[in-house]
Amino acid sequence: MNNQQLQNRKSKVIARGQGNVYPVYVERALNSEVWDVEGKRYIDFGTGIAVCNTGHSHPKVINAVKAQVDKFSHTCVMVNPYEVAVELAEKLTSLAPGNSDKKAIFVSTGAEAVENCIKIARAQTKRRGVIAFNGGFHGRTNMTMALTGKITPYKNLFGPFPGDIFHAPYPMEAHGVTVQQSLKAIENLFKVDIAPTDVAAIIVEPVQGEGGFYAAPAEFLQALRKLCDDHGIMLIADEIQTGFGRTGKMFSFEHAGVEADLMTMAKGIAGGFPIAAVVGKSDVMDAPLPGGLGGTYGGSPVACAAALAVLDIIAKENLVERANKIGEVFNQRLTALQQAHPKLILEVRNQGAMIAIELVANGDAEQPNTALTQAIIAGAADAGLILLACGFYGNVIRFLPALTIDDNTLEEGLSKFEQLFTKLAS
Numbered sequence: 001m002n003n004q005q006l007q008n009r010k011s012k013v014i015a016r017g018q019g020n021v022y023p024v025y026v027e028r029a030l031n032s033e034v035w036d037v038e039g040k041r042y043i044d045f046g047t048g049i050a051v052c053n054t055g056h057s058h059p060k061v062i063n064a065v066k067a068q069v070d071k072f073s074h075t076c077v078m079v080n081p082y083e084v085a086v087e088l089a090e091k092l093t094s095l096a097p098g099n100s101d102k103k104a105i106f107v108s109t110g111a112e113a114v115e116n117c118i119k120i121a122r123a124q125t126k127r128r129g130v131i132a133f134n135g136g137f138h139g140r141t142n143m144t145m146a147l148t149g150k151i152t153p154y155k156n157l158f159g160p161f162p163g164d165i166f167h168a169p170y171p172m173e174a175h176g177v178t179v180q181q182s183l184k185a186i187e188n189l190f191k192v193d194i195a196p197t198d199v200a201a202i203i204v205e206p207v208q209g210e211g212g213f214y215a216a217p218a219e220f221l222q223a224l225r226k227l228c229d230d231h232g233i234m235l236i237a238d239e240i241q242t243g244f245g246r247t248g249k250m251f252s253f254e255h256a257g258v259e260a261d262l263m264t265m266a267k268g269i270a271g272g273f274p275i276a277a278v279v280g281k282s283d284v285m286d287a288p289l290p291g292g293l294g295g296t297y298g299g300s301p302v303a304c305a306a307a308l309a310v311l312d313i314i315a316k317e318n319l320v321e322r323a324n325k326i327g328e329v330f331n332q333r334l335t336a337l338q339q340a341h342p343k344l345i346l347e348v349r350n351q352g353a354m355i356a357i358e359l360v361a362n363g364d365a366e367q368p369n370t371a372l373t374q375a376i377i378a379g380a381a382d383a384g385l386i387l388l389a390c391g392f393y394g395n396v397i398r399f400l401p402a403l404t405i406d407d408n409t410l411e412e413g414l415s416k417f418e419q420l421f422t423k424l425a426s
């Protein structure tokens with residue numbers, strides 16, 4: 001079966017809501033390369049949306065999974081637990097930024113981790129309100145849709161949403177939103193919409209993912225920490241896209257030296273095996289009653305084994321350091337491209353290997369170039385590249401290479417991108 005035939009079959013039986021960027025069907029994948037059912041090779045700059053930080057099919061992950069499956073694959077951690085879950089919780093609680101004693105829970109997806117953060121924050125504070133940010137993305141379940149700060153395509157047709165959710169602007173220098181303006185908008189919410197004594201949590205991505213790879217300045221996260229401390233509000237770090245070495249630290253909050261009360265972990269945690277976690281201060285995590293958190297598949301032993309292998313690879317292969325090197329190489333090359341096309345590339349930004357370029361028309365920050373972005377994404381497959389877009393207007397190209405990518409493949413992928421961009425920009 002070729003790609004087109006499979007796409008035809010897919011569109012008959014999988015609803016359009018679960019769409020696909022590329023009509024390219026994967027046959028196999030290894031580290032930073034993917035081969036489709038027609039034998040075509042692609043360099044993967046998307047890693048399944050920041051999941052395969054340790055590359056596709058890393059042998060250590062595969063071996064850990066095989067060994068676990070040979071023993072057992074499910075008992076439910078809430079019925080008969082197992083050592084791999086305890087060991088993973090020990091590791092994650094020690095890796096989470098900050099010095100407080102921490103505990104974890106395991107769930108299956110990022111959205112579920114976010115949902116549970118809100119439940120725990122409400123149980124701890126006995127308050128109702130949650131503040132999130134414009135352009136933020138937190139998932140596709142009912143609560144996480146409400147937290148998400150972008151209507152299309154995430155919220156259209158899906159209301160009503162849970163109440164007591166409020167949005168404030170996220171600082172974005174390129175678009176003239178300062179840290180002071182964001183903080184002032186929160187103070188304004190406290191006057192207009194909800195008293196701070198009724199706010200359970202503020203949830204923030206340290207670098208907005210779907211929103212366009214805007215990094216929150218350290219002073220913003222530090223100011224949020226202070227605001228939360230002043231008012232007894234839980235600070236929730238959504239590190240689902242930024243975690244596990246991606247930004248050149250194990251977790252992005254480390255760049256600001258801030259400890260959250262609760263944080264989410266998913267995506268890069270287990271090399272593609274579905275597991276997510278909430279890690280938070282022990283007293284906060286213990287606020288809900290026994291049985292109030294969890295689920296049938298949360299903390300699957302197979303995914304726990306994969307996650308332990310991932311953590312081992314990140315440490316042994318120095319992938320946090322490698323993320324910074326990869327980010328530098330991308331930044332240099334993309335900045336040169338920007339110099340050649342100053343009216344089309346508004347900004348090159350990266351925090352480690354979370355890298356993006358924002359495309360505009362006429363060098364104007366307020367004229368998003370969604371058409372060029374879409375043309376580049378569509379042309380990438382022909383060029384043998386997997387790329388992803390993001391951004392409020394879909395005018396940002398994000399690069400999320402595996403942190404295990406070798407120099408030659410990195411160079412080859414960047415050259416392909418430069419050629420593609422230059423062809424479509426002229």
Ligand SMILES: Cc1ncc(COP(=O)(O)O)c(C=O)c1O
Pocket residue numbers: 049109110111112114137138139140205209210238239240241266267
């Ligand atoms: C910051 C952030 N939060 C939450 C989610 C939702 O995670 P999942 O798709 O695993 O439910 C995502 C996914 O892209 C994300 O980037």
